[in-house]
Amino acid sequence: DTGVSQDPRHKITKRGQNVTFRCDPISEHNRLYWYRQTLGQGPEFLTYFQNEAQLEKSRLLSNRFSAERPKGSFSTLEIQRTEQGDSAMYLCASSLQGSSTEAFFGQGTRLTVV
Amino acid sequence: ELKVEQNPLFLSMQEGKNYTIYCNYSTTSDRLYWYRQDPGKSLESLFVLLSNGAVKQEGRLMASLDTKARLSTLHITAAVHDLSATYFCAVAYSNYQLIWGAGTKLIIKP
Numbered sequence: 001d002t003g004v005s006q007d008p009r010h011k012i013t014k015r016g017q018n019v020t021f022r023c024d025p026i027s028e029h030n031r032l033y034w035y036r037q038t039l040g041q042g043p044e045f046l047t048y049f050q051n052e053a054q055l056e057k058s059r060l061l062s063n064r065f066s067a068e069r070p071k072g073s074f075s076t077l078e079i080q081r082t083e084q085g086d087s088a089m090y091l092c093a094s095s096l097q098g099s100s101t102e103a104f105f106g107q108g109t110r111l112t113v114v
Numbered sequence: 115e116l117k118v119e120q121n122p123l124f125l126s127m128q129e130g131k132n133y134t135i136y137c138n139y140s141t142t143s144d145r146l147y148w149y150r151q152d153p154g155k156s157l158e159s160l161f162v163l164l165s166n167g168a169v170k171q172e173g174r175l176m177a178s179l180d181t182k183a184r185l186s187t188l189h190i191t192a193a194v195h196d197l198s199a200t201y202f203c204a205v206a207y208s209n210y211q212l213i214w215g216a217g218t219k220l221i222i223k224p
Binding site (some may be wrong): 033040041042045048055056058070074093102104 | 118155162208210211213216
């Protein structure tokens, strides 16, 4: 399967715990994006990487959120001290260089904070 | 700040009918995308629209872009049950960031 892969698919955690999600983009894609989607809403941009550099980060992103993309391949998104409001679907997408190219999305990680 | 509005948010229709989903956005942008999402599934790219007057068609779906009116439409012709899904438009806010509409949930009854 050469699509975008995310792990885990589901995560249930207690409030206050830290969680980390992984995204493996399509191998030749140098652009990687993280989005968050809540029920009945469109995806909300979180952050963007070009290769290993994090070039854009949403102003809405709390300092409890951090993302990395070491070596420009897979990426991780960590949420520290989770809150119930963090419950959402976290989507990863990747694309080729070029502003007009579409992004390909993974299946997402559904986070439930209890 | 760019805002994207879709309407309707919910649409139930019979097979064989035609309908249009509208996507309005508030500030100038040079790119607009349409995506489809099935329940519990990922987002699938449908169309990329890059210029005023752009029209793209795939099967029973046709998308168009009017950058002057800041409006895109997704037209469904002779709907079939398999087209039931949630459809999102997304507008480029920067080179990297897309602002998404809330989605239109489309149910097509046999």
